[in-house]
Each structure stands twice: as structure tokens, then as C-alpha cells.
Amino acid sequence: MESQDLRKAGLKVTLPRLKVLEILESAEQRHMSAEDVYKRLLNMDEEIGLATVYRVLTQFEGAGLVSRLSIDGAHAVFELEDGSHHDHLLCIRCNRIEEFIDEVIEQRQREIAQQKGFEMTDHSLYIYGVCRDCQQKNES
Amino acid sequence: MESQDLRKAGLKVTLPRLKVLEILESAEQRHMSAEDVYKRLLNMDEEIGLATVYRVLTQFEGAGLVSRLSIDGAHAVFELEDGSHHDHLLCIRCNRIEEFIDEVIEQRQREIAQQKGFEMTDHSLYIYGVCRDCQQKNES
DNA sequence: GGTGTAAATGAGAACGTTTTTCATTTATAT
DNA sequence: ATATAAATGAAAAACGTTCTCATTTACACC
The missing domain is CATH 1.10.10.10 (Winged helix-like DNA-binding domain superfamily/Winged helix DNA-binding domain)
Known part of the structure; x- marks a missing residue:
């Protein structure tokens, strides 16, 4: 409910x-x-x-x-919101959005913030590209 | 010139x-x-x-x-543009912007794109936080 | 079940950033 | 010097989003 x-x-x-x-x-x-x-x-x-x-x-x-x-x-x-923190991959052709989680990147971000003296509150990471479907459409 | x-x-x-x-x-x-x-x-x-x-x-x-x-x-x-790709750290208090380069993150992004079948064209990463100066201001 | 009160809503106006329009000016190739 | 395409200024439009304010609604209390 x-x-x-x-x-x-x-x-x-x-x-x-x-x-x-x-x-x-x-x-x-x-x-x-x-x-x-x-x-x-x-x-x-x-x-x-x-x-x-x-x-x-x-x-x-x-x-x-x-x-x-x-x-x-x-x-x-x-x-x-489903509780899982994740970042996003975006297709620049069809605007599809995919999600991913990567602990290596998360960890590096924390380290970088610390190095620079920042108290990290948030971050946003977007990877832009052409998804598999759109790559194929382009070939034809 | x-x-x-x-x-x-x-x-x-x-x-x-x-x-x-x-x-x-x-x-x-x-x-x-x-x-x-x-x-x-x-x-x-x-x-x-x-x-x-x-x-x-x-x-x-x-x-x-x-x-x-x-x-x-x-x-x-x-x-x-100075030719160097870099990402950004932003202070949410004073809006200061710092730059950083991290090859580990770069590499992981490439791997993730490949895993997901994306041909990566670009990415954007922002880390938000409170910079050292603003942390100190807050204490006083 | 009524009723009072604060919270939520709808409509449209206002907002801040950015883009467009269009008539005028300008840089550059000839 | 001149022609031509590109660049400009000013104002209007566009865009996504927020605000205003009068009206409606949910809910705590009786």
C-alpha cells in the first residue's frame, strides 16, 4: 500500500x-x-x-x-528510489538510460575528496555513449 | 596571438x-x-x-x-580548454571549483561502457562537498 | 459524522537561463 | 573597392521550473 x-x-x-x-x-x-x-x-x-x-x-x-x-x-x-546508489550510462542517440554500480570508482572518489580536503556530500557520474542497439542501426 | x-x-x-x-x-x-x-x-x-x-x-x-x-x-x-581531460570537485558552500585527473576512474569508466555494450563518447563526473576553507568557517 | 485548520492544489503569472529572430554591421575573399 | 557571407545587437521567444494566491482538501479533534 x-x-x-x-x-x-x-x-x-x-x-x-x-x-x-x-x-x-x-x-x-x-x-x-x-x-x-x-x-x-x-x-x-x-x-x-x-x-x-x-x-x-x-x-x-x-x-x-x-x-x-x-x-x-x-x-x-x-x-x-530503491536504496541502491548507482550511476548512469546514457545513450546519446535514443536517450536510453542504464544503471551501474562500481565500487572501485566509489572508493576512488572518496579518496580524491579526502586528498583535496573536501568533505564529500554527493557526486554525479554520467557516461555518455552509443548503446549497442544504436550502433547496429547505424551500420545498416 | x-x-x-x-x-x-x-x-x-x-x-x-x-x-x-x-x-x-x-x-x-x-x-x-x-x-x-x-x-x-x-x-x-x-x-x-x-x-x-x-x-x-x-x-x-x-x-x-x-x-x-x-x-x-x-x-x-x-x-x-587546455587539452587535459579532467573532472571536477565542487564546494557546495562557496562554489569553488577544483579539478582533478584520475586514471583509475577513467579506466573503470571505459571498462563499464564496454561491459554494457556502449561506445563511450564522453563522460562527466562531479564530486560535491565542502571544501577545507568552508569546513573551518563552519567550526567558528 | 461534523468541523476547524493547516496543508495541498490548479491556473496562470513569473522566473532565470539560453536561444532565436531579424534588421544592421562587419570581416574577408576577390 | 566591392560583394557576400558571417557576425552582431536588441528585443522577443523559448525553455524548464517555481511562485502566487484564491480555492479545495485531508485529517485531527470533538
Whole structure:
């Protein structure tokens, strides 16, 4: 029951919040922009404004229910938080997003921060490239 | 002589381009936003529009003269390209930007891309934290 | 089950950054 | 010197996102 997640996060259980959660959980694409979520809502005939979608997603982020990816200059995309820290690989052709975890890189980052006298709070790593499918499409 | 750099890049040698180059080369801060450059121009009594600054910086990027950093949700900043690939450490308090190179991370990224079937074209890594100075300020 | 209160919402305006438009100016090849 | 394509300035538009404010809603309490 998702209502519990909302209550635990100190958020009232409202239709917009339930719907946005539902969309994030059921979407075939794990990574969605606010606009994506909004369009999905329109398709479901839910009269929920874009501003509310932004608000809800931002609150979810604050509550640790979703993570926000700020990819390059593009608009932010959100993913359901599953507790696993991971980084991302992005296909520059089809915008597919894949995830990976690499403890070697994690460790090196901590070392670098320490070397430079930084108290690390966060990091973001994106690898850009052309995914296998798009490489093949290009050959033909 | 910077004019040569512009000509080599296939760009006409114009006052705005020379001035922007000059600012990037002489600025005490290596990382500048378009707005930063524009303000500097105003201080120099150069009547160059902000749109031109954006255009020039984007062309310089295309020509490989500068790199654009798209940090999180913030506005882009530019740095003179010196041929050395490097990543960045950012202080979330004072916005200081430091650079680092780490071959271990570079290598791991290549391996991960290969594992995932990606032809890597680029990557971006930002480590966020609190720099030494800001840690000390906080203690007092 | 009502009711009060603070929180949440919708609509549209506002925002900050960046890009575009278009008429005018400029650099450069000839 | 001149023609031509490229570059510019100013203002408007675009973009994703946040804010404002009047209205609605969820929920704690009776």
C-alpha cells in the first residue's frame, strides 16, 4: 500500500501524490521527466496541473522516495528510489538510460575528496555513449 | 596571438570574440558563466550583448577552445580548454571549483561502457562537498 | 459524522537561463 | 573597392521550473 509510504514521509495522502507514485511504479520507463509524468496523467484523464507534478516530485525527492537526475543541460528526470546508489550510462542517440554500480570508482572518489580536503556530500557520474542497439542501426 | 586560434577554428576575427577570449585568458577565476563574462565586458565598457556572449562561447566550445560544464541544475560555466581531460570537485558552500585527473576512474569508466555494450563518447563526473576553507568557517 | 485548520492544489503569472529572430554591421575573399 | 557571407545587437521567444494566491482538501479533534 503506497499510502503508507506517503504517510511515513509526513505527506498527506492526496490523489495527485497517489497518482504520481502509481505512474512511477508502473511505468515501463524507469526514468521520467515531470513533463512525462504530466502527460501520462493527462492520458489517464486526471486533471492534475504541471505545477503540482513538479511540487510532488520535489517533495518525493525530499522524502527519499525518488531521486532526481540532472543530466547535462537537459531537464531533470526522476527515478523511484530503491536504496541502491548507482550511476548512469546514457545513450546519446535514443536517450536510453542504464544503471551501474562500481565500487572501485566509489572508493576512488572518496579518496580524491579526502586528498583535496573536501568533505564529500554527493557526486554525479554520467557516461555518455552509443548503446549497442544504436550502433547496429547505424551500420545498416 | 589569439587571432590565429580563431582563424584556425574557422571563425572570423571579431572584436567580441577577441574580447571574450581575452577575458577567459586573463580572468582570475578559471570557470565563468556567460553572465560572468558579460559583466566583465560591461566593466571594460565594451558594448557587447549577452546573446553574443552566448553565441561566442557556444562557438568556442564547438571549436574546442573552451569546455562547457553543466553543473547540476545550475547555469553552465565555461573553462579554457587546455587539452587535459579532467573532472571536477565542487564546494557546495562557496562554489569553488577544483579539478582533478584520475586514471583509475577513467579506466573503470571505459571498462563499464564496454561491459554494457556502449561506445563511450564522453563522460562527466562531479564530486560535491565542502571544501577545507568552508569546513573551518563552519567550526567558528 | 461534523468541523476547524493547516496543508495541498490548479491556473496562470513569473522566473532565470539560453536561444532565436531579424534588421544592421562587419570581416574577408576577390 | 566591392560583394557576400558571417557576425552582431536588441528585443522577443523559448525553455524548464517555481511562485502566487484564491480555492479545495485531508485529517485531527470533538
